[in-house]
Amino acid sequence: MSHTYEYPRPALTVDCVVFGMDEGDLKVLLIQRGVEPFVGKWALPGGFVRMEESLEDAARRELAEEAGIRPSHLEQLYTFGEPSRDPRGRVVTVAYFALVKLSDHNVVHAATDAREAAWFSVWDTPKLAFDHSDVLATALQRLKGKVRYQPIGFELLPPKFTLTQLQRLYEVILERELDKRNFRKKILSMDLLEELDEVEQDVSHRAARLYRFDHKKYKQLEKAGFNFEL
Amino acid sequence: MSHTYEYPRPALTVDCVVFGMDEGDLKVLLIQRGVEPFVGKWALPGGFVRMEESLEDAARRELAEEAGIRPSHLEQLYTFGEPSRDPRGRVVTVAYFALVKLSDHNVVHAATDAREAAWFSVWDTPKLAFDHSDVLATALQRLKGKVRYQPIGFELLPPKFTLTQLQRLYEVILERELDKRNFRKKILSMDLLEELDEVEQDVSHRAARLYRFDHKKYKQLEKAGFNFEL
Numbered sequence: 001m002s003h004t005y006e007y008p009r010p011a012l013t014v015d016c017v018v019f020g021m022d023e024g025d026l027k028v029l030l031i032q033r034g035v036e037p038f039v040g041k042w043a044l045p046g047g048f049v050r051m052e053e054s055l056e057d058a059a060r061r062e063l064a065e066e067a068g069i070r071p072s073h074l075e076q077l078y079t080f081g082e083p084s085r086d087p088r089g090r091v092v093t094v095a096y097f098a099l100v101k102l103s104d105h106n107v108v109h110a111a112t113d114a115r116e117a118a119w120f121s122v123w124d125t126p127k128l129a130f131d132h133s134d135v136l137a138t139a140l141q142r143l144k145g146k147v148r149y150q151p152i153g154f155e156l157l158p159p160k161f162t163l164t165q166l167q168r169l170y171e172v173i174l175e176r177e178l179d180k181r182n183f184r185k186k187i188l189s190m191d192l193l194e195e196l197d198e199v200e201q202d203v204s205h206r207a208a209r210l211y212r213f214d215h216k217k218y219k220q221l222e223k224a225g226f227n228f229e230l
Numbered sequence: 231m232s233h234t235y236e237y238p239r240p241a242l243t244v245d246c247v248v249f250g251m252d253e254g255d256l257k258v259l260l261i262q263r264g265v266e267p268f269v270g271k272w273a274l275p276g277g278f279v280r281m282e283e284s285l286e287d288a289a290r291r292e293l294a295e296e297a298g299i300r301p302s303h304l305e306q307l308y309t310f311g312e313p314s315r316d317p318r319g320r321v322v323t324v325a326y327f328a329l330v331k332l333s334d335h336n337v338v339h340a341a342t343d344a345r346e347a348a349w350f351s352v353w354d355t356p357k358l359a360f361d362h363s364d365v366l367a368t369a370l371q372r373l374k375g376k377v378r379y380q381p382i383g384f385e386l387l388p389p390k391f392t393l394t395q396l397q398r399l400y401e402v403i404l405e406r407e408l409d410k411r412n413f414r415k416k417i418l419s420m421d422l423l424e425e426l427d428e429v430e431q432d433v434s435h436r437a438a439r440l441y442r443f444d445h446k447k448y449k450q451l452e453k454a455g456f457n458f459e460l
Contacts, residue, residue, distance in 0.1 A: 007278045009239040012322060048237045051320050055311035079309045079324050081285035090281050092242060092324075094309050148455070149379060225378065227457035 010081070010090040014059040015046030015132065017077065017095065017139035018069060020102035020119060021156040026172045027102060028122045028136060031066050031114035037087045038129035040115070044136070045069075046093065047113060059096040067117040068109040071098035073155060078138050085131045093130075097139045099155035147173050149225045151192055151218050162200060162208040163187070186228065192217055240311070240320040244289040245276030245362065247307065247325065247369035248299060250332035250349060251386040256402045257332060258352045258366060261296050261344035267317045268359035270345070274366070275299075276323065277343060289326040297347040298339040301328035303385060308368050315361045323360075327369045329385035377403050379455045381422055384443050392430060392438040393417070416458065422447055 018029040030042045045066040049058040056074055063069045074096045081092040108117040120126070122140060127133070146152055153161075153169050167183045187193065194214050199207035248259040260272045275296040279288040286304055293299045304326045311322040338347040350356070352370060357363070376382055383391075383399050397413045417423065424444050429437035 007241070008281050010242050010279060010281065011237070012240050012242060049240060049311070049322075051238050051240065052313055054313060055309065055322070076308060078306060079285065081279070081324070083282055083284060092279075092285070094311070094322075145455070148457070225375070227378070227459055229457055 010092045011086075011088075012049045013046055013091055013093040014049055014055055014062060015044040015093050015095050015135055016059050016063050016074070017044055017097040017136055018063065018067075018071060018100055019097070019122070019139070019143065019156070020100050020105060021169055021172070022102045022119070024168050024172065026122045027119040028125065028139075029067055029069065029105075029108060030118060030120050030125065030128070032116035032118075033113065033129060034115035035113050041129040042120075042126045043129035044095075044132045045114065045117070049094075055094050056096065059094075063098075065112045066114040068111070069100065069105055071100050071155075074098045077135070077142060080131055080135060082131065093135075095135045095138070097142065099152075101156065101158065103158060143173050144175075148228055151190075151213070151221045151226075154213050154215075154218055160196060160198065160210040160212050162210060163193075164208060166193075166211070190217075190221070190226070190228075192221065240322045241316075241318075242279045243276055243321055243323040244279055244285055244292060245274040245323050245325050245365055246289050246293050246304070247274055247327040247366055248293065248297075248301060248330055249327070249352070249369070249373065249386070250330050250335060251399055251402075252332045252349070254398050254402065256352045257349040258355065258369075259297055259299065259335075259338060260348060260350050260355065260358070262346035262348075263343065263359060264345035265343050271359040272350075272356045273359035274325075274362045275344065275347070279324075285324050286326065289324075293328075295342045296344040298341070299330065299335055301330050301385075304328045307365070307372060310361055310365060312361065323365075325365045325368070327372065329382075331386065331388065333388060373403055374405075378458055381420075381443070381448050381451045381456075384445075384448055390426060390428065390440040390442050392440060393423075394438060396423075396441070420447075420451070420456070420458075422451065 020027045029045060031045045032042050033039050045063055047062045049055060059074055077095040077097045079092060079094045083090055147170060153166055156169060157165060163184055166187065167178055171178055192214060193211045196210045196212060198210045200210060250257045259275060261275045262272050263269050275293055277292045279285060289304055307325040307327045309322060309324045313320055377400060383396055386399060387395060393414055396417065397408055397410065401408055422444060423441045426440045426442060428440045430440060
């Protein structure tokens with residue numbers, strides 16, 4: 001075993017950027033640290049990787065422990081390893097990111113090392129512990145990139161949604177307004193959406209048509225990728 | 231310091247996938263291991279991360295030590311952490327990938343833990359140690375993806391090249407033939423190339439026009455990304 005033990009080892013953690021979509025706003029899940037360092041400060045949920053678990057399992061365990069959240073899909077984002085990023089010493093963290101329906105996770109329960117868990121607008125978070133602001137910024141970049149070459153929204157929107165909700169999701173992620181007619185023309189041309197015989201309920205304005213994703217086509221495009229110029 | 235020391239730590243390594251373009255073939259740099267485990271087997275260059283160095287610095291140090299290679303650009307690829315991936319125990323590896331001009335690195339010099347260093351066609355490598363075949367496959371996927379939304383070739387082609395050489399690069403990466411007229415139309419429409427007043431030298435066939443990348447435009451497109459349907 002000598003080769004793996006010759007060297008002092010950095011500590012290894014995972015951290016998770018969980019995005020949720022709320023009426024027209026993109027939210028990120030944060031926890032308030034209950035332990036040093038940065039006790040009382042807000043941070044991304046995460047913690048140390050155990051010897052017997054995979055990196056993704058560690059990320060899922062920490063999300064469940066610290067915020068009671070179990071996302072269907074987790075994706076590895078980037079590994080942050082600047083020697084000075086943690087005051088405790090050398091700690092390398094593998095960051096994951098996930099998209100969830102906020103409606104399924106409106107109430108998040110803090111536990112273990114987390115004092116509180118809550119959703120914050122990605123554009124208005126408190127100062128984050130460690131280099132977690134960089135991790136969040138990297139996740140937002142990834143999300144902006146995905147929009148251009150993969151379908152998005154399945155994990156973020158309710159099962160049935162209006163085209164306005166879908167456009168709003170794109171606008172929030174891309175941080176700019178999109179032309180309504182142009183957006184609809186492009187999104188509908190992809191055969192990604194199923195038009196339903198239903199309209200929104202309980203709205204003051206004229207009820208809009210509801211759509212849902214064609215799951216098979218969605219998965220196809222996720223795999224094959226596409227070019228979506230907006 | 232307790233929080234970082236409560237847990238046994240996985241060992242942390244870096245591994246590098248270095249691609250080089252050789253007359254019409256995509257090559258990957260491999261080293262023959264001089265130490266256990268997998269002594270004598272071929273693997274990606276890499277090694278343990280030191281406590282005081284960043285992950286990228288570790289990757290650069292290992293590349294220089296094991297193969298005498300100093301790529302201008304290194305990019306983090308993915309972190310592999312399956313508990314069973316290394317027979318020595320729990321070892322998590324952060325993989326990097328780099329593109330280099332084979333002409334600058336034709337002769338690679340093995341050193342330290344590497345017995346030999348050599349270039350292999352990516353389509354015809356020996357059986358690799360650890361999970362390095364998965365790492366290589368992941369790097370090839372990343373390269374295929376990049377071709378679609380970023381300019382490519384600056385690090386792989388000689389400073390002056392023909393459109394045929396550039397098309398061949400795309401064909402090798404995409405693993406399919408491209409229509410010559412269509413490819414030229416698209417690539418020239420991007421204003422990415424500077425046509426030179428020179429033609430190839432010492433060729434039996436009719437000497438073709440030489441081009442070079444417009445570095446400024448190349449960097450712009452690298453940053454902004456584009457949609458290149460081929």
